[in-house]
Amino acid sequence: MEFPDDLRYTKDHEWIRDDGNVYTVGITAYAAEQLGDITYVELPEVGTHVKQGAHAATVESVKAASDVYSPVAGHIAEINEELEARPELVNESPYDNGWFFRLDDVESVQLRRLMDAAAYRVYVEELTA
Amino acid sequence: MTWSPATDAETREMLAAIGVGSIDELFAHIPAGLRAASWDLPAGLSEMAVRDRLARLASHNNVCLVNFMGGGVYDHFVPAAVDALTSRSEFYTAYTPYQPECSQGTLQAIYEYQSAICRLTGMEFANASLYDGSTAVFEATTMAVRITGRSRVVHHSSLNPIHRQVAETHAANLGLDIVEGDDPTDAACVVVQLPGFVGTLADYSCLAQRCHDAGALLVMSFYPVALGIVKTPGEMGVDIAVAEGQSLGIPAGFGGPYLGVLATRKAHVRKMPGRLAAATQDAQGRRGFVLTLQAREQHIRREKAMSNICSNEALCALRALIHMCLLGKVGIRELAVQCHSKAEYLKSRLGFATLLNDGPTFNEFALRLPRNAQDVVERMAARGFLAGLPLEPLGVGGPNDLLVAVTERRTRQELDAYAQALKDTACS
Numbered sequence: 001m002e003f004p005d006d007l008r009y010t011k012d013h014e015w016i017r018d019d020g021n022v023y024t025v026g027i028t029a030y031a032a033e034q035l036g037d038i039t040y041v042e043l044p045e046v047g048t049h050v051k052q053g054a055h056a057a058t059v060e061s062v063k064a065a066s067d068v069y070s071p072v073a074g075h076i077a078e079i080n081e082e083l084e085a086r087p088e089l090v091n092e093s094p095y096d097n098g099w100f101f102r103l104d105d106v107e108s109v110q111l112r113r114l115m116d117a118a119a120y121r122v123y124v125e126e127l128t129a
Numbered sequence: 130m131t132w133s134p135a136t137d138a139e140t141r142e143m144l145a146a147i148g149v150g151s152i153d154e155l156f157a158h159i160p161a162g163l164r165a166a167s168w169d170l171p172a173g174l175s176e177m178a179v180r181d182r183l184a185r186l187a188s189h190n191n192v193c194l195v196n197f198m199g200g201g202v203y204d205h206f207v208p209a210a211v212d213a214l215t216s217r218s219e220f221y222t223a224y225t226p227y228q229p230e231c232s233q234g235t236l237q238a239i240y241e242y243q244s245a246i247c248r249l250t251g252m253e254f255a256n257a258s259l260y261d262g263s264t265a266v267f268e269a270t271t272m273a274v275r276i277t278g279r280s281r282v283v284h285h286s287s288l289n290p291i292h293r294q295v296a297e298t299h300a301a302n303l304g305l306d307i308v309e310g311d312d313p314t315d316a317a318c319v320v321v322q323l324p325g326f327v328g329t330l331a332d333y334s335c336l337a338q339r340c341h342d343a344g345a346l347l348v349m350s351f352y353p354v355a356l357g358i359v360k361t362p363g364e365m366g367v368d369i370a371v372a373e374g375q376s377l378g379i380p381a382g383f384g385g386p387y388l389g390v391l392a393t394r395k396a397h398v399r400k401m402p403g404r405l406a407a408a409t410q411d412a413q414g415r416r417g418f419v420l421t422l423q424a425r426e427q428h429i430r431r432e433k434a435m436s437n438i439c440s441n442e443a444l445c446a447l448r449a450l451i452h453m454c455l456l457g458k459v460g461i462r463e464l465a466v467q468c469h470s471k472a473e474y475l476k477s478r479l480g481f482a483t484l485l486n487d488g489p490t491f492n493e494f495a496l497r498l499p500r501n502a503q504d505v506v507e508r509m510a511a512r513g514f515l516a517g518l519p520l521e522p523l524g525v526g527g528p529n530d531l532l533v534a535v536t537e538r539r540t541r542q543e544l545d546a547y548a549q550a551l552k553d554t555a556c557s
Binding site: 039040042060061063064065067 | 399424425429430433
């Protein structure tokens with residue numbers, strides 16, 4: 001399973017990527033696989049502020065509904081509106097077309113405390129062992 | 130259905146199987162102070178004695194009173210076909226339709242009920258039903274809280290005081306700020322009723338606009354029969370429409386069972402409480418029915434579900450569906466016209482009392498009588514009439530104020546006799 005090196009990861013299986021001025025957030029390939037076929041993604045409102053670890057989005061699949069938490073505190077700068085019509089992008093392309101939202105005004109110190117790809121891989125292996 | 134209690138031998142067998150010595154030991158984890166010391170039950174009676182006793186009790190009911198009582202529950206005619214079809218065991222004994230492969234009849238009935246409610250209200254989605262009108266009001270307000278992220282709920286003065294009380298009780302520990310009025314500023318929703326509790330009709334289109342401008346929703350509790358001639362919640366721009374569905378083929382019973390109707394717009398369907406049936410196709414392309422959007426519900430979403438509602442009033446919803454289908458579009462209009470015209474006729478015969486409504490009414494209106502309304506109701510009962518609902522005990526009127534409802538069942542002779550009797554009792 002792919003866990004790209006340029007991302008940071010949370011224990012709740014979100015990823016976050018530094019894209020220069022903004023930080024992009026989504027859920028990992030492991031989370032998408034565990035949820036099964038994703039049928040709906042409820043995204044936050046642009047312009048709102050989210051705290052680190054606060055509920056920011058909801059993912060519904062054919063067998064479950066799960067909350068997605070913001071990996072860091074920040075301001076919702078953009079959401080992936082394409083997910084409204086094509087929620088399956090989260091399964092098909094979790095790190096690329098299946099992104100959830102973009103944050104700005106992020107404190108980089110919070111970001112550095114998150115897991116890197118190697119640590120997250122170990123974490124997932126422990127969960128599935 | 131035959132009910133057989135566990136025999137002593139069976140009880141011993143079950144206790145032995147789980148390794149517990151006695152019934153007392155089974156409940157040992159409940160502190161003694163919380164357990165009932167005695168049940169204070171009389172000795173058992175034979176079937177014959179029980180039947181006689183119940184018949185004697187039932188004989189105290191006066192089922193022949195000519196009914197002018199309303200206030201949320203109405204004396205509408207229920208065709209025999211509603212009872213006959215609803216009593217079929219396929220519907221009557223059906224269980225929760227979680228398995229579509231063995232629940233097509235129940236699911237289709239729910240789907241058609243939802244469709245009929247949408248046609249009636251002009252809304253886009255209706256759920257499979259809730260318990261009754263008052264809990265539907267509560268569910269609509271918490272739905273508005275979820276949608277808007279706000280905690281202020283505004284109850285309009287038109288709202289049924291009983292529904293208001295139930296909604297406040299349900300919300301007691303939810304941290305909501307429930308106020309009265311019609312100001313949508315910073316509110317999750319304003320909750321209005323159509324017609325208002327004392328019967329007055331109003332067009333809430335402007336209030337809907339004001340709510341939307343303020344980022345709030347408009348919740349409306351409506352009287353289903355009135356929609357035969359009155360502008361619908363959908364046309365007024367309502368976001369969540371709820372109702373007590375009793376007027377659609379369900380008899381007036383003491384405490385129900387009744388029917389909670391809830392319908393909304395497509396944009397809000399994922400925040401809607403309760404079951405939702407949908408039409409789909411099976412693997413061979415045949416039309417079929419399933420429960421859908423179940424991720425809103427408790428069995429999937431657990432503590433984050435939209436509501437702790439995890440059932441519906443399927444049999445009452447079926448009655449409402451059959452009743453609506455028997456009436457049809459023309460019939461519902463005719464029913465509404467009958468109720469309205471007969472109420473207007475009665476109004477014209479009550480010149481001795483003061484009409485309290487400040488606008489047009491549908492089939493119900495409030496009167497100020499020359500004497501105490503409760504006294505009048507008691508005297509009228511002796512003359513064969515259930516005269517109406519005194520308003521003072523409900524906190525929405527003075528001691529002489531009476532709420533009077535007229536349905537299609539009242540004949541001209543009954544209306545004339547009621548007017549005369551009310552004049553005699555209220556003015557003597």
